[in-house]
Amino acid sequence: MDVLEIKQYLEENYSFSTLHDCSEDDSNSQFLVQNRAIQVFDFDEIKVNEVKQRCFPSYTSLTSPDTLFFDKNNHLKLIEFKNSYSSDVKKPA
Numbered sequence: 212m213d214v215l216e217i218k219q220y221l222e223e224n225y226s227f228s229t230l231h232d233c234s235e236d237d238s239n240s241q242f243l244v245q246n247r248a249i250q251v252f253d254f255d256e257i258k259v260n261e262v263k264q265r266c267f268p269s270y271t272s273l274t275s276p277d278t279l280f281f282d283k284n285n286h287l288k289l290i291e292f293k294n295s296y297s298s299d300v301k302k303p304a
Contacts, residue, residue, distance in 0.1 A: 218281050221252050228253040233278040236294040243292050251280040254289065 212220075227250040234244035258275040267273060276289040293300070 214281070214285055214287050217287065218285065221257070221279070225252055225257060227251065228278075230278065230280075230290075233290075234292045236292070239294060241294070243294055249280070251278040251290075253277075254279045 229247045230244045230249040230251050231242055231247045233251055233253055233255075234242050236243060254276050257279065258273055262273060262275070276291040278290045280288050280290075282288055
């Protein structure tokens, strides 16, 4: 399946969200991005519906990026939001 087929499948089966909504930090009740114009797919929703149900139904928790979107050149982009300072992130040993 190529990128355009993935894009078409997502557009047919999922609703768009905004970058703002996908950037919500539930634990701190804040949004990390204020832009409401950029449309993205909520990858957390896709993860549950596509990956967990189809591939890993026995897993209790799966991790994934927060959003998936296609830029103007139809390049697939994945974004993970973290509400922390880069200096607080532990580097792998």
